[in-house]
Amino acid sequence: MDSFNADLHVHSPHSIAVSKSLDFDTMIETCKKKGLNILGTGDILQPKWLKYAKSKLEKNGSGAYSYKEVNFILQSEIEDADSVHEVVFFPDFDSVREVQSKLKPHSSNIMGDWGGRPIVNLSPPELVDLVTDSGAMIGPAHAFTPFKAIFRQNKFETLSECYQDSVSKISFLELGLSANTDLADKMDCLKNISFLSNSDAHSQSARSLGREFNRFDLDNPSFDEIRLALERKDGRKITLNVGLDPKLGKYYIMFCNNCRRRVVFETQKKAATSILNTTSISDDFITIYASDLKKAHDDYVINVSKNKITCPACAEELNKKHKIRLGVSERIQVISDHDHPIHPNHRPPYINIIPLVDVVRTVKGIKSHTSKTVLKTYNDLINTLGTEFSILIDVPLKEIKKKDENIAQIISALRSGEIEYTPGGGGSYGELKFEIE
Ligand SMILES: [Zn+2]
Ligand SMILES: [Zn+2]
Structure with missing residues (x-):
């Protein structure tokens, strides 16, 4: 058994806001600097990127794809009818083509130049059934982010609520940059599922690609071995999740959906003469001063979760009503079962890092x-x-x-x-x- 560092969710220049210079050669340069051995191809359902990948990748005897010294897993991200993003891994190019043709009638952009992340009008369980019938693996992407994610505010609170009878076909959950194992293991419904920490990179820069990765124990870097590891079978497993400290992520704390100011809490400096909390507004932050920080924060989070708090900055500057929304940390606080993480025995350690x-x-x-x-x-x-x-x-x-x-x-x-x-x-x-x- 060997140890492999794998970043299994990236994109291609066929997704919006992706660097034009991103290709396998530029990705491989970064892999060497970082110490990455396995990469997701990104956007493999997009026809031009599929053709490109097919022309570059070689399959070896154990079924693993590689280009130069890096191994690749055929990978895509798909947006379903509930606006939930899902990461998908395919065993081979036949499976990619089969899923592509099955999704065509359900997607207006899958064959287009900008179809890197196809949008399909299938419910989460319908999509899960369709891709797993073709031998692929699927799981929710950046599960807790406030947009396009399974556990976003006003959306699902458990895996089964989203995937219903098909929940047993979910192979993994991707934590996203603003979450880690300590946060996600506060939720009971996730205790049996393997967590992936992937970069979701939109560029080959060393700050983006591999900013999150997983260390696997595998016999070889193939799809079948990754499947065994996610199912924790035959000694294959994830031995380490590595990712940004969640506080470095883009969606850790509450924010106004319009002006994008973040909401922070600070201890009231002077002895409070009033029980009312005071607020100050700067370019980037809405700061709420309180004498009992925890209580003030918890009460505020409950009200935000009920869509009851309007942004004081937007109300003051624009005379407009825009709601404050939960960040990843507060959303988990609202839907979790425990105040502290309860790690199942199979959960590997998580190392919080900062890009060098x-x-x-x-x-x-x-x-x-x-x-x-x-x-x-x-x-x-x-x-x-x-x-x-x-x-x-x-x-x-x-x-x-x-x-x-x-x-x-x-x-x-x-x-x-x-x-x-x-x-x-x-x-x-x-x-x-x-x-x-
Ligand atoms: Zn996404
Ligand atoms: Zn605002």
Whole structure:
């Protein structure tokens, strides 16, 4: 049995907002820097991308597809009639073609140039039945995000509510950037399902591709072996989920759907003379000051979940009513069964990471993640210390210190869980708060 790092949800230039320079060659460059062994192809149902993948991928004796030194799983994301995004893995090109022709009558964009993520007018159970009948595996994508996800606000609260009688055919659940195992294992209905942590990358940049990945124990990097691992059979398994600290994700906390300000709570500085909470508004945040933070937050979350809170910033500036919506952390708080995670025995550890590019950016005090200085330092670290994953997780701190004291300091804090973040929300990524000593 060997260990493989796999990022199983990416896209192609045939999905909107995807880098035009994304292809297998540019992806492979990033895989080498990061230490990724298996990638999803992304958008495999889109005719041009399917043709491209077919021309590049070779199938070896064990049934695994590869291009140069990276292995690929044929993969797509599909939006169903309930606006739930699903990740799909296919065993081979015959299965891809079969599903493509079965979906054609149900989708207006699947054969189009922008059909990378096809939209189909099938209910979640209908879609699950259709793809699994053709030998593919399926599960909900970025399950808790406020848009296009199974557990979004005012939508489903359990897996069976969504998939009904077909729930047993669901092979996995993808956590998404703003969730991790500690959050998702507060829900009883997820205890028997394997979690995937994938990047959903729209670009080949080292900050995007592989920002989340799964470490598998497999005999070989084929679809059949991944299936065994997701079913936890014959010793195949996921041994590690690795992903962004959820606070760095784009949808961790509550936000206004219109102005995209995030809602945060702070302790009232002065002794409160009134039981009423006070509010302040800045460009990015609505800050609510309260003396009893937990109670104020919990009450507010309940009211937001009932669609009862309008954005004070939009009301003041535009005289308009826009609702505050739950982020991933609060949505889980509302629909979970426990205050604390209860991990089933099969659940692998989850490591919260920060992309190394962002560590470098923070140390250099540079905002742009495409800055030449940042990329030069990033490449220099990779060339001397090893892959990004080994630098973040395994390389001894004294080795990193020899290269850069400050970078070593952040990685040390990351490994011991001592980093503070400004949480992301409403489409803005969280940021790392760090004082260089
Ligand atoms: Zn999606
Ligand atoms: Zn607003």
